[in-house]
Amino acid sequence: MRPVIPEPEDPLIASFHAASGRRVPQAVTAIENHFSPDETIRFLRGLVASGHPQAATLLKARTLAEVLAARRVQPFRRTPITPDVSLYGADGSPEEKTLIVAFGGVGGRLGLPVANVLQALDAERVDLLMLRDPDKRGFAFGAGSFEPDLAGIVAALRARFPLRRYRRLVTLGFSMGAAPALKAGFWLDADRAIGIGTRRSNDDLMLVRRCAVGPAFDPFCECLRDRAHRGLLVHADHCARDVAAARRMEANGAGRRIVFRCMNDHNLVARFWMMGELRPFLDLLVNGRMTLDRRAGQKPLVIGRTWPPRLRAGLKRRLAMVRG
Structure with a gap:
């Protein structure tokens, strides 16, 4: 099943894709501070599907990996x-x-x-x-x-x-x-x-x-x-x-x-x-x-x-x- 990616005009998603260098962790923190479990999963799946260079690094974070691997998503x-x-x-x-x-x-x-x-x-x-x-x-x-x-x-x-x-x-x-x-x-x-x-x-x-x-x-x-x-x-x-x-x-x-x-x-x-x-x-x-x-x-x-x-x-x- 093809992952559903959050709307591209979402300002948090836009900030992440526009970020570089030290601003990337800040953009990820903003996403973590706001996204629901479902939004987090869709965001991560979208990065993996797109081959984004930050995908592997983000999936190493236990907080994000736990949500992605959850058997039941609230x-x-x-x-x-x-x-x-x-x-x-x-x-x-x-x-x-x-x-x-x-x-x-x-x-x-x-x-x-x-x-x-x-x-x-x-x-x-x-x-x-x-x-x-x-x-x-x-x-x-x-x-x-x-x-x-x-x-x-x-x-x-x-x-x-x-x-x-x-x-x-x-x-x-x-x-x-x-x-x-x-x-x-x-x-x-x-x-x-x-x-x-x-x-x-x-x-x-x-x-x-x-x-x-x-x-x-x-x-x-x-x-x-x-x-x-x-x-x-x-x-x-x-x-x-x-x-x-x-x-x-x-x-x-x-x-x-x-x-x-x-x-x-x-x-x-x-x-x-x-x-x-x-x-x-x-x-x-x-x-x-x-x-x-x-x-x-x-x-x-x-x-x-x-x-x-x-x-x-x-x-x-x-x-x-x-x-x-």
Whole structure:
């Protein structure tokens, strides 16, 4: 069967074919940050069929090779909202799905190319709205051309997307995007807000340097502690910067800490993907039964060292012990 190649006028495809030298990896990164699994497969098959000189090199990348070799391709379709905001969804009623509003890290991704993350989700149960901040300023000045600041992003999410039609609403962020995801989850009254590898903002450093600092209001403070917030602060116990940031945010009521012992990875998403266990890792964070009300004064949930054969059962057993 002859492969169907993405439309040639797709700006990401056009940029790749126009790139040379050091711009080629940048063009590939842009494709990885945006393309759904199906788009990724069609792109790679098209390169192979055309005899493109970069095809063999790209197929050596594990992230791309994994999508191409997948036995089951999750049928997500990409709907561009702006150059830095994309909606990934498949057939099905929102009333039967969870909407994950995702805030990318510095590289514009959730620790992995979006196709690999989507392959670890169930298209029948989940839609993903992916936001990226090309300015790498923690969404303080919006997501590219999508709104001028984080408060504007939250307002636009309410106005432009049918959030309340979904069965559940979850915000999820990695690294630079973790704190914005936790804040957005608070303002949107999400069913769950997840920050993986939370990092503190650099607003204080920007002020010292007399640089612009985006408008902000931090909802994690004493004055708002009476409002319920179902947040998770996810980190490895040997990643010092993540531990410090999570403890500080926990003290301010940002969520409950989920600590993975005997790990030092900032990027837990990539770690569990390398272990072949990204799907259960994400499923447990998004759907695991946990008491998340920050007013409950709960202790961190510490998950001991587990290896791939025992990981799924071990995590389910530990998280199921705490009923929500």
